[in-house]
Amino acid sequence: MKLVEMIYWSRMTAPLSMPEIVAILDVARSNNARFGVTGMLTFGAEMFLQSIEGSPDVIDRLYRNLLKDPRHTDVNVIGIRPIAERRFAAWSMGFYTHGLDGSLARAGARSDRFDPASMTLEQSVALLTDMARQLEPTHV
Numbered sequence: 001m002k003l004v005e006m007i008y009w010s011r012m013t014a015p016l017s018m019p020e021i022v023a024i025l026d027v028a029r030s031n032n033a034r035f036g037v038t039g040m041l042t043f044g045a046e047m048f049l050q051s052i053e054g055s056p057d058v059i060d061r062l063y064r065n066l067l068k069d070p071r072h073t074d075v076n077v078i079g080i081r082p083i084a085e086r087r088f089a090a091w092s093m094g095f096y097t098h099g100l101d102g103s104l105a106r107a108g109a110r111s112d113r114f115d116p117a118s119m120t121l122e123q124s125v126a127l128l129t130d131m132a133r134q135l136e137p138t139h140v
């Protein structure tokens with residue numbers, strides 16, 4: 001099966017509460033499980049950083065949905081590329097926000113604040129991978 005990963009960041013339209021973020025995750029996980037999407041989501045400073053991986057047509061459709069979602073705006077695709085295997089195979093959508101500072105440092109980010117706009121594709125992937133390593137694979 002052909003697989004791609006897409007990494008993007010976006011800005012919350014208005015500050016979201018944790019229950020509102022959990023509501024996004026609930027829908028994301030149930031849709032993603034159905035359509036074979038896996039990935040990782042984090043946020044800080046009212047910005048999201050997300051990786052989604054799956055077949056090209058499914059990722060394209062999800063991207064169009066994301067663009068229309070009023071809860072965030074300014075959706076910036078950092079990269080989209082083919083992958084041989086999933087990085088986040090255990091997660092229909094992993095979510096992690098703790099220890100952002102440590103993850104940023106290990107990912108080699110230039111800023112010690114969460115600022116996905118200043119991060120390269122490799123740093124963004126490294127940050128999300130570092131966070132995934134700290135999760136237990138319970139959210140399949």
Ligand SMILES: Cc1cc2nc3c(=O)[nH]c(=O)nc-3n(C[C@H](O)[C@H](O)[C@H](O)COP(=O)(O)O)c2cc1C
Binds near residue numbers: 031032050072093
């Ligand atoms: C930051 C963010 C991340 C999201 N991630 C996903 C996702 O991984 N999968 C998904 O299906 N929807 C995700 N959504 C929700 C979509 O934008 C959209 O609301 C949803 O796909 C619509 O699904 P529905 O047609 O079943 O209501 C996300 C929304 C936001 C704001």
